[in-house]
Amino acid sequence: MSKKELLLIEGSPRKNGVTAKLAAILLEEAGRIDKTITVTAFDAYALALKPCTHCGYCQKHLSCVNKDFLPVDAALKTADVLVIASPVYVLGFPAPLKALLDRSQQYFEAKYARNTIAITKPKKAIFLSAYGSKDGKGVHFMEEQLQLVFKVFNAELTATIAAHNTDSGHVDFDALRGKIKAALTGIL
Secondary structure (H helix, E strand, C coil), rough: CCCCCEEEEEEECCCCHHHHHHHHHHHHHHHCCCEEEEEEEEEEHCCCCCCCCHHHHHHHHCCCCCHHHHHHHHHHHHHHHHHEEECCCEEEEEEHHHHHHHHHHHHHHHHCCCCCCCCCCEEEEEEEEEECCCCHHHHHHHHHHHHHHHHCCCCEEEEEEEECHCCCCCCCCHHHHHHHHHHHCCCC
């Protein structure tokens, strides 16, 4: 069996926050399930990608005019598993992660303007999220956005695991670990 590649894209500015903890748990569990798995991780804040400006370059080319997305593009093309980890900010993604997701426009243009599939390798995807309130509406809105993006990432969303009511300070990481382990067991 070939070695699996996991791509983790984190979208939180808090390196010790709940979203980061969920991502760390996921990586621990993935390593336990498959000791040969390789991990590529990107921090959307550290990447500081330029936002899509709908300049039209990708309507004619299989890339973006801004080359800062190339490492993400390469990882998306080889990944077997994709994990997006993000807190909920005003019912959506934090701006740096939203900019990364918006850069998928190049794949939409390839598919719908030029009838070309840019990412041919299929992958399973997991969405990890954290939100401060008891209302999970933001996670659902974010899932809807990811469903669209995943169409051109050639990814199937297999699980969403969300820590809710994090502002209370009481997060049951043991229960979340169990959900993460179950989600990974189904795809690794």
